Amino acid sequence: MKPPRLSVLSLVSLLAIGGFAGSTRAGDLARTRTPDAASVERGRKALTQQGFLKADWPRDAYEKAAKFWDEPAPDPKRDPEAYAARFRERYGLHPAPFPNDGLPLGLRLGLGPQGTKQGLQIDCMVCHGGSIGGRSYVGLGNTQLDLKSLLFDLTSAVGRRPPFSTFVINSARGTNNAGQIAAALLTLRNPDLSMRAFPLPLGANLPELDTPAWWHLKRKRTMYYDGRTDARSVRTNMQFMLGEKSLAQLRELEPTFRDVQAYLLSLKPPKYPFPIDATRRDRGQKVFESHCVRCHGTYGPDGEYPNKIIAIDVIGTDPARLLGLSDRLVAHYNMTWLGAENPVDTERIGYQAPPLDGIWATAPYLHNGSVPTLHALLDSHTRPARFTRPRSTSFESYDRDHVGWRFRELTPADVADSKKLSPFQAGFIVDTARVGMGREGHRFGDRLTEAERLDLIEYLKSL
Ligand code: HEC
Numbered sequence: 001m002k003p004p005r006l007s008v009l010s011l012v013s014l015l016a017i018g019g020f021a022g023s024t025r026a027g028d029l030a031r032t033r034t035p036d037a038a039s040v041e042r043g044r045k046a047l048t049q050q051g052f053l054k055a056d057w058p059r060d061a062y063e064k065a066a067k068f069w070d071e072p073a074p075d076p077k078r079d080p081e082a083y084a085a086r087f088r089e090r091y092g093l094h095p096a097p098f099p100n101d102g103l104p105l106g107l108r109l110g111l112g113p114q115g116t117k118q119g120l121q122i123d124c125m126v127c128h129g130g131s132i133g134g135r136s137y138v139g140l141g142n143t144q145l146d147l148k149s150l151l152f153d154l155t156s157a158v159g160r161r162p163p164f165s166t167f168v169i170n171s172a173r174g175t176n177n178a179g180q181i182a183a184a185l186l187t188l189r190n191p192d193l194s195m196r197a198f199p200l201p202l203g204a205n206l207p208e209l210d211t212p213a214w215w216h217l218k219r220k221r222t223m224y225y226d227g228r229t230d231a232r233s234v235r236t237n238m239q240f241m242l243g244e245k246s247l248a249q250l251r252e253l254e255p256t257f258r259d260v261q262a263y264l265l266s267l268k269p270p271k272y273p274f275p276i277d278a279t280r281r282d283r284g285q286k287v288f289e290s291h292c293v294r295c296h297g298t299y300g301p302d303g304e305y306p307n308k309i310i311a312i313d314v315i316g317t318d319p320a321r322l323l324g325l326s327d328r329l330v331a332h333y334n335m336t337w338l339g340a341e342n343p344v345d346t347e348r349i350g351y352q353a354p355p356l357d358g359i360w361a362t363a364p365y366l367h368n369g370s371v372p373t374l375h376a377l378l379d380s381h382t383r384p385a386r387f388t389r390p391r392s393t394s395f396e397s398y399d400r401d402h403v404g405w406r407f408r409e410l411t412p413a414d415v416a417d418s419k420k421l422s423p424f425q426a427g428f429i430v431d432t433a434r435v436g437m438g439r440e441g442h443r444f445g446d447r448l449t450e451a452e453r454l455d456l457i458e459y460l461k462s463l
């Protein structure tokens, strides 16, 4: 039987299911992994120059997408740069920091017949390519992305009907439901990875998430927010290809994805670009040592990362991501080639305390991006229930005192009024009452004095 044509979402990368390291997780010190230089270079090329998926949209979908904007667009033929800038702003994309056929980071020319470049496709960097202070970085989570509008506009632009989605792709900008997209693809595969016409009822119900920075991977023994996957798993990164690739094709691509992983392990966070007050930083380091190190580890050349997964009742953050990964989905994943070497841990514990390298650059915080600044994270009473996200990642939108994005707190009435806004404008509003977007938990900074908190933030800038 001919496999069903999978939706546009089938082309999206990602995933949220993983495998277990095999040795103990909690309390085990993870060593930084140093990848082989030749492999890093092959991985960089594969990630930034090679398309892995068939083109999902003709090339001109890029120009035609503007039909759906609620504002006049620059002419893409007469003024391609102005059009490109508006396109990026519209969907929350960033300039590619490498040659990319005039396309923004995260879009690329897909594969046509005989491997020719043809038509458009999205790649890992649509979510894993962000910018801060006007510079783009591969591996910085994209906190501006409006994935849903991007997919829907490109599809509608070429006269196709966007597929009906049974789950929230993103309710606001910045978050995305990579996990449920991966889960949906897996329901269309049998344990031997042959295609199915009808989805298996695996019961996963994952929420939208903030995309984590890739530069943490080298410190981690286990990955993903729930820490249930061995960080060495290569195959877990290949799930996005389940929309079109056979098991034989996946096997053939595995060495390339081993190189891609080597490249991810080579990435480093950008340094905080403004002055840091050394006296306050040193005082802040003491605060960090007494309140934070046991979970988040130490930094600098001899830094040690404890790789702890904290039980949900202790961390207290939004449980939807943890609970949404169903046992049936995990069992199914583990039966396939994807999970054969590194099966997902069948135990559900909580969330992994992440390394904090480059934390200044990755606001908003927590796995769901529900907290706009470090200050609000460390004083839970001040976390806004509803707030606006900035329109750009320039330093004008950046709050150096509180570290994170400047925001405006909104009232329930503002949110009700937002129904009158265009979907584009409404996308800038984060409402922590939405499923999976709760701002609760992680109250470890609440008992600090304000002076200690500000010292601690000064230290965090230096990581
Ligand atoms: C649609 C957005 C999206 C795309 C596309 C995407 N990812 Fe992700 N990625 C995420 C999100 C969100 C998470 C966090 C998932 C979780 O933990 O539940 C994640 C997690 C990861 C992690 C684990 C990081 C950690 O420290 O735990 C790796 C590695 C990763 N992605 C690699 C890739 C690669 C390689 C690609 C392309 C082949 C890719 N991703 C494509 C959104 C995406």
Ligand code: HEC
Pocket: 288, 291, 292, 293, 294, 295, 296, 310, 314, 315, 317, 318, 351, 352, 353, 354, 356, 359, 362, 364, 365, 366, 367, 368, 374, 377, 378, 442, 444, 445, 456
């Ligand atoms: C008991 C363990 C524990 C302690 C103590 C702890 N944290 Fe955390 N921290 C976590 C976990 C687990 C998460 C992930 C929670 C989530 O995303 O839902 C986290 C998340 C964070 C984040 C957000 C990371 C991101 O990328 O969004 C920051 C920043 C942070 N912690 C800083 C601190 C600081 C500073 C302290 C000391 C005052 C501290 N933490 C104390 C466990 C802990």
